[in-house]
Amino acid sequence: MYFEIQEIEQIRGTKVRFYTIIKDGHEKTEFKDFLDRMTFLGNSNPRIMEDLEELKSQIKLIGNKFGADPRRFKNESGAFALAKYYPKRKNKDGIFGLRVYCLIVSDAIVIILNGDDKTALKNRDCPKIRMKFHEAVRLSQIISDYIKDGTLRKDGVFLTNPDNEQLFI
């Protein structure tokens, strides 16, 4: 399966540009899919909507003020994720909050992938998040390899595919 990387212009920050990916045959980009699913759930679950609002706030501040410092992300051994914490509430009753996976390409480039609502301490114990996590790890590795071999290039806030090569998962 091949995929394409696209910039999300509507959340472009002064310090960071955010990108996402769209897989061949899919109607939505990964981040849009996450956002739509969580918005739908959030309409009947205030906690999910609050998490989504906090994620939005963190993404905007990373983009416009603080840059993509890995300290702002949760490091999950192979993939980074937002939000790092939801300080307004404790992780209780099996609620760990929304988790969206990201690849920090540089302090000015972030690729936002997909995620879900995490309901168990360990990713492997959460059926919703397990698949998303494994895919994020795999995609992070694949995209990092494309950058290393020069297929993808990073220059400041720009991530480019200069020869328009097809990217495969």
Next chain:
Amino acid sequence: MKTTKEDFSFFEKTNPNLDKYVDRSFEISDRINQILKDKNITQKVLSEKLNKKESEISKWLTGVHNFTIKTISKLEVALGESIIIPVNGTEFNSIQNPEKISIDEDYIKIHSVTSYNKITIRDVKDNWEPKFIKQKLMKSAQGYSKRYPKTKWAAEPNTGYKLTVNERVSLNEKDLEISFDK
């Protein structure tokens, strides 16, 4: 790269209270990290001083911990520095009184240091253009960078920090706020 045409208007709606809360949380953790770096204090030492687990200190330093005033006060005592600076406050980095910095025959008086990367100078003379102050401050910063470690990059223009001067007019006098941003 192509730009997605999808609708992300969800991000256009702002929540000022939440945005400010997250912003302040990030700033506070940055401030603590900067003090630790400046004073060569490790997380382990800080955790011992506060009688906390190192993992908890690590969490505090990452950005979105909901600190209580009590915890911040303990941190300030342990670090020997202020973490939260009152607006227009003068207590920061041991500056108790306005300081005079010699600039040729004139001087710049530091009114306050309002955050780790901002200082405000007061009593700006009419013929002092921001560009002039910027040049002079960059030069004179070399002499006092040890006393004011937060301004050390002003003396090191090649570190990637840019220095900007923003004019603002207060009730009775003209202030200049000088920011150091990367």
